[in-house]
Amino acid sequence: MSTLAGYFSYAVTIFLLVAGLFIIIARGNLIKKMVGLGIFQTSVYLLYIAPGKLVGGTAPIIAPGFHVYSNPLPHVLILTAIVVGVATLALGLALAVRIHEAYGSIEEDEILEQDNADAGSKERGG
Amino acid sequence: MSIAAQLPALQVALPLLAAPLAVLLRHGGLAFAVVTAAAWAAFAVAIGLWLQVGQLEAGAAISYHIGSWAPPWGIEYRVDRLASFVLLLVSGMAAVVLPYSRASILREIPRDLHYLYYAMFALCLTGLLGITITGDAFNIFVFLEISSLSTYVLIALGRDRRALTAAFQYLIMGSIGATFIVVGIGFLYLMTGTLNLADMAVRLREVESHRPVLVALAFLTVGISLKLALFPLHQWLPNAYTYAPSAVTAFLAATATKVAVYVLIRFYYSVFGDSLVFHDLPLPQIMLWLSLMAMFGASFVAIFQNNLKRLFAYSSVGQIGYITLGLSFASVNGLTASVVHLLNHGVAKAAIFLLIGGIVARMATAANRDAVPMLRGVPADAVSPEPTFDRLAGLSKRMPLTCFGIVIAGLSLIGVPGTAGFVTKWYLIIAAMEQGQWWLVGVILLSSLLAVAYVWRFVEVAYFRAAPEGSEKNEAPLAMLIPAWLLVIATLWFGLDTSFTVGTALDAAQELVKNGR
Amino acid sequence: MNTEYLILAALVLPLLGAIGIALAHRAPNLREGVTLATAVALFVGVCQLLDPVLAGARPELVLLEPLPGLPIAFRVEPLGMLFALIASGLWIVNSVYSIGYMRGNKEKHQTRFYVCFALSIAAALAIAFAGNLLTLFLFYEVLTLITYPLVTHAGTEKAKQGGRTYLAILMGTSVLFLLPAVIYTWYVAGTTDFRPGGILPAGMETGTVMVLLALFMFGIGKAALMPFHRWLPAAMVAPTPVSALLHAVAVVKAGVFSVVKVIVYVFGLDTLAGATDWLIGIAGFTIIAASVVALHADNLKRRLAYSTVSQLSYVILAAAILAPLSVAGAALHIVAHAFGKITLFFAAGAIYTAAHKTEVSQLDGIGRRMPWTMGAFAIGALSLIGIPPLVGFVSKWYMMSGALATDRFFVAAVILASTLLNAAYFLPILHRAFFRPLSAEAAAHPHGEAPLPMVIAIVFTAAATTFAFLFTDDFLRLAQALVAGGAP
Known part of the structure; x- marks a missing residue:
């Protein structure tokens, strides 16, 4: 029982990781890909944060009566990782907007089709 | 407090400060001046660091404590021989590519975006230098993302709309790679409770055989391999190199994948130790076969490319195979080959892409038939056709110096003696002989014949096919030709006098192998 | 200094x-x-x-x-x-x-x-x-x-x-x-x-x-x-x-x-003892096979090219015998072949420039129109065949002596056979040039000698081929110094 509970956070982490990766690979829509990437990165946040928490621990401020503290470092790290994740997401969405302007679509297969059509017409023309 | 003691911090801080400054200036010319000055200063700092490291005894390193917080709690910057070598490569490349950029992006990037280009370039440089210099695992990730995010933007600045999809594809792949790296670092942190690489290495000795350590190794290997475009994780590279602006392609080809290799070496030798990586796991075999597949598969694909930039992009994947092949030997000579090839290939490939940039620039001014509709008011003359082979016929008549430069740098890719590429091959073969792997000697040599095939394809088109009617001599602008030829001459120089390249690489390899035991 | x-x-x-x-x-x-x-x-x-x-x-x-x-x-x-x-x-x-x-x-x-x-x-x-x-x-x-x-x-x-x-x-x-x-x-x-x-x-x-x-x-x-x-x-x-x-x-x-x-x-003659038999075999084969190909080549330059392939293997063969005499012969043959072959190629180029002819079968009677060129060609050819006193004879003499001194009769046989083959592919050219009448087609297109600088060069190399025999002293001393240093 205790082992199962102990592994619970890992199970969730792995689920999120695999689910995110699956969405990135399986979905052709660029926005959905970004969503997948977001979920994928979230799994890492959990991986770092969960072990930092001790049952019964408090915020790491020295005060009389408290002897068990949670580790603050993972939180700081993940704060950075979240910032990075937001930046990635923003950049990815910006690119999606530009792609939409240039191709009129954000579906991967339609974009590919247009590129192939370009290459084909170029070969015929030249 | 002398300046000399602050060099490690300056190495990263200078380009980092230049980036926001470039944005605030909002002027292409001023931003160019600021960022170029920062890159040159960074190069000077790298030289200074290299001299300082050279005076240390073997195995020692410069340790710099950010904000005077002592490691392992504070972030440590750590410069050993390998790091100083890579710092020199990265900052040196930036110092050469930036002056080239000015003439090159005039024809490839809308004028109102120039200042952003320089800002992104400065950030990218910051990230790459930071990855190299830092001694803190999480800091590696942060710098990696700084360089990656700015790289995506730089690629998306390419004039062709396919640059956007290439950048998006790279963003997805790159983020997956980076996340894998954080997961790996996370496991290491869980096992050791420290993020300082040196400290981590000491503590890992006690928990070496625990499964999470192996999981961390696996995640890191895959993540970093994505970044360094190890076959078959290279799919992002050909498109990104093909459609990025020429100057960006040159800089990335010379530095981005190389720094990823550096990170891999750093984790393998300075954190895990080579006994775990190379003796307890079948990693060398896996890496050996992947490298061979890169050397043959990617080079073979390169032969049949019709776009010159794409051809050399695939060639890059093949050449990275040589670097990882050297790693897979897990010996001093193999590692020397890898380290020295970081520079040898970086210089030669950057020279080639810079010269191709010159061709593209001349095409842009000569012909606009293929104007690709792009938004944001790209001026018509900034849109130029791809450097496909049918447009390169008889190019040697129009651009003799450019063609000759590509041929010489191409000879280095082949590994002709007298060029830098030969030195790498020499050490790779010695490393293979040491281990008695005779078949590998033949295989390495065979693979260089593939390079002959794709380089000669260019030679025959540029020198033998008749030029179109009425074409006149139209050499690339001097501002582009001079930086490119500087690298071409460096390719020859590092093939003839290797006291700097091999000297440093050999010292670095011995240091790593000794400390990694 | x-x-x-x-x-x-x-x-x-x-x-x-x-x-x-x-x-x-x-x-x-x-x-x-x-x-x-x-x-x-x-x-x-x-x-x-x-x-x-x-x-x-x-x-x-x-x-x-x-x-x-x-x-x-x-x-x-x-x-x-x-x-x-x-x-x-x-x-x-x-x-x-x-x-x-x-x-x-x-x-x-x-x-x-x-x-x-x-x-x-x-x-x-x-x-x-x-x-x-x-x-x-x-x-x-x-x-x-x-x-x-x-x-x-x-x-x-x-x-x-x-x-x-x-x-x-x-x-x-x-x-x-x-x-x-x-x-x-x-x-x-x-x-x-x-x-x-x-x-x-x-x-x-x-x-x-x-x-x-x-x-x-x-x-x-x-x-x-x-x-x-x-x-x-x-x-x-x-x-x-x-x-x-x-x-x-x-x-x-x-x-x-x-x-x-x-x-x-790199190897040294002593280290190689016993390890060169296969090389002698291949070199011997190359000599004979290339000569046979040359025999059938109608294109003049192609015939000369295969002759070169064959002559190069002489040098390899002689070196592979490992006898000091034959190694000296190998060194000398580099010289001999250089003079002889350059004369032949110069002549072929002169014929092409003056008469625009490239095939052996077109050369009937050309010796009378281009006496200097074809005379030089004759000297070069005779030297490569190994007729004394031309320089080709000296090198063959050394190689032969080396082969006989080490009892390698296979080598001696190869050298002899190839000498005959050399004669068989060179002499018909001379015969055509000097003794056949001009063909009707050639008679219709009169031409003279090649431009003067070419003729001067041809005559000079032919003369060198002839008289090098008298000046081989220096070459010989060099060749002997090579062997003296090579087998202490």
């Missing part, structure tokens, strides 16, 4: 010449003047080295260090001296001839031609003076690359194809076989210096020695050992002065020179 500068001068002079030629590209007369002046100066410079080398000095020059412990070093020893003398001496003659040929045929890109020519001479001299295997290998590759534009000079589809074969075989063999051989030598011996008596460690297994020897022999593709000889006929698309450069002055000579040098200074 002084000699060190001489080596440097010998290497740098052709480079400076190349720059001068490129600068003078607008004034053809000045350009050719630069070529000739450089060639003469170079020859004089190389001659200055002769006396010290004969006196036993071995001047050295170390330039850069591409790999730790492996510098680019030059060291003049007798064999290199011999090669350098031929290359620099024949460059003068060849330049005179080139002027006539290139102008007579109104070739394009003449400046590129002269520049590449000067550069390939520089590479040839660097090979001649190379002090270790790395230097040799470096300039061996440089020579391949710098002659590539010469071979493909015409720029036609055929030239491109020929160039491909040329490059593929020479690069392929050198990278696949020669390079691992060089690296392995470094790996086991810890040095690649050329030293009398060889550098390989004592007690290497015969099997290993044989494999290494095979890598070297096939790796030096310029020596055209079968089956890697096809580049030589393929390179026939080049203009005739280039063929002369390939066959007589620099390229194939660099090949056989490297073979002899490797056998004498």
Whole structure:
């Protein structure tokens, strides 16, 4: 029982990781890909944060009566990782907007089709 | 407090400060001046660091404590021989590519975006230098993302709309790679409770055989391999190199994948130790076969490319195979080959892409038939056709110096003696002989014949096919030709006098192998 | 000290010449003047080295260090001296001839031609003076690359194809076989210096020695050992002065020179004892097979090319016997073949320039119209057959003596048989030229001798072939010094 509970956070982490990766690979829509990437990165946040928490621990401020503290470092790290994740997401969405302007679509297969059509017409023309 | 003691911090801080400054200036010319000055200063700092490291005894390193917080709690910057070598490569490349950029992006990037280009370039440089210099695992990730995010933007600045999809594809792949790296670092942190690489290495000795350590190794290997475009994780590279602006392609080809290799070496030798990586796991075999597949598969694909930039992009994947092949030997000579090839290939490939940039620039001014509709008011003359082979016929008549430069740098890719590429091959073969792997000697040599095939394809088109009617001599602008030829001459120089390249690489390899035991 | 500068001068002079030629590209007369002046100066410079080398000095020059412990070093020893003398001496003659040929045929890109020519001479001299295997290998590759534009000079589809074969075989063999051989030598011996008596460690297994020897022999593709000889006929698309450069002055000579040098200074004659039988077999086969092909070739240049393949294997064969006499003969044969073959190629080029004929069957009666040219051709051919007192006889004499001294009757038989074959493919040409009447078609197109510079060059080389017998003293002393140093 205790082992199962102990592994619970890992199970969730792995689920999120695999689910995110699956969405990135399986979905052709660029926005959905970004969503997948977001979920994928979230799994890492959990991986770092969960072990930092001790049952019964408090915020790491020295005060009389408290002897068990949670580790603050993972939180700081993940704060950075979240910032990075937001930046990635923003950049990815910006690119999606530009792609939409240039191709009129954000579906991967339609974009590919247009590129192939370009290459084909170029070969015929030249 | 002398300046000399602050060099490690300056190495990263200078380009980092230049980036926001470039944005605030909002002027292409001023931003160019600021960022170029920062890159040159960074190069000077790298030289200074290299001299300082050279005076240390073997195995020692410069340790710099950010904000005077002592490691392992504070972030440590750590410069050993390998790091100083890579710092020199990265900052040196930036110092050469930036002056080239000015003439090159005039024809490839809308004028109102120039200042952003320089800002992104400065950030990218910051990230790459930071990855190299830092001694803190999480800091590696942060710098990696700084360089990656700015790289995506730089690629998306390419004039062709396919640059956007290439950048998006790279963003997805790159983020997956980076996340894998954080997961790996996370496991290491869980096992050791420290993020300082040196400290981590000491503590890992006690928990070496625990499964999470192996999981961390696996995640890191895959993540970093994505970044360094190890076959078959290279799919992002050909498109990104093909459609990025020429100057960006040159800089990335010379530095981005190389720094990823550096990170891999750093984790393998300075954190895990080579006994775990190379003796307890079948990693060398896996890496050996992947490298061979890169050397043959990617080079073979390169032969049949019709776009010159794409051809050399695939060639890059093949050449990275040589670097990882050297790693897979897990010996001093193999590692020397890898380290020295970081520079040898970086210089030669950057020279080639810079010269191709010159061709593209001349095409842009000569012909606009293929104007690709792009938004944001790209001026018509900034849109130029791809450097496909049918447009390169008889190019040697129009651009003799450019063609000759590509041929010489191409000879280095082949590994002709007298060029830098030969030195790498020499050490790779010695490393293979040491281990008695005779078949590998033949295989390495065979693979260089593939390079002959794709380089000669260019030679025959540029020198033998008749030029179109009425074409006149139209050499690339001097501002582009001079930086490119500087690298071409460096390719020859590092093939003839290797006291700097091999000297440093050999010292670095011995240091790593000794400390990694 | 002084000699060190001489080596440097010998290497740098052709480079400076190349720059001068490129600068003078607008004034053809000045350009050719630069070529000739450089060639003469170079020859004089190389001659200055002769006396010290004969006196036993071995001047050295170390330039850069591409790999730790492996510098680019030059060291003049007798064999290199011999090669350098031929290359620099024949460059003068060849330049005179080139002027006539290139102008007579109104070739394009003449400046590129002269520049590449000067550069390939520089590479040839660097090979001649190379002090270790790395230097040799470096300039061996440089020579391949710098002659590539010469071979493909015409720029036609055929030239491109020929160039491909040329490059593929020479690069392929050198990278696949020669390079691992060089690296392995470094790996086991810890040095690649050329030293009398060889550098390989004592007690290497015969099997290993044989494999290494095979890598070297096939790796030096310029020596055209079968089956890697096809580049030589393929390179026939080049203009005739280039063929002369390939066959007589620099390229194939660099090949056989490297073979002899490797056998004498890397392996050492003693180490090789018993490991060369297969090489003798292959070289013997190449001699006979190439001669038979030459017999059936109607194209004059093609016949000469296969004759070269066959003659090169003489040198390899003689060196592989490992007897001091035959090794000296091998060195001499490099000289003999150079003079003889350059005469023949010059003549072929003269016939092409004056009469636009390329096939042997078209040559009926041409000797009466071009008496000087065909007379010289006769001398060259007789020398290669080995008729005394021409220089070809001397080298064959030495080779034969060496073979008999070591009881290798197979070798003696091969030399005899090939002499007959030589006669069989050369004499019919002379017969046609001098004793057949002009064909009707040829009679309708009158022509005279080739342009004067060409005739001068031809007569000079023919005279050299004739009288070299009287002056072989210096060559002989060099060849003997080589052997004396090689087998202490």
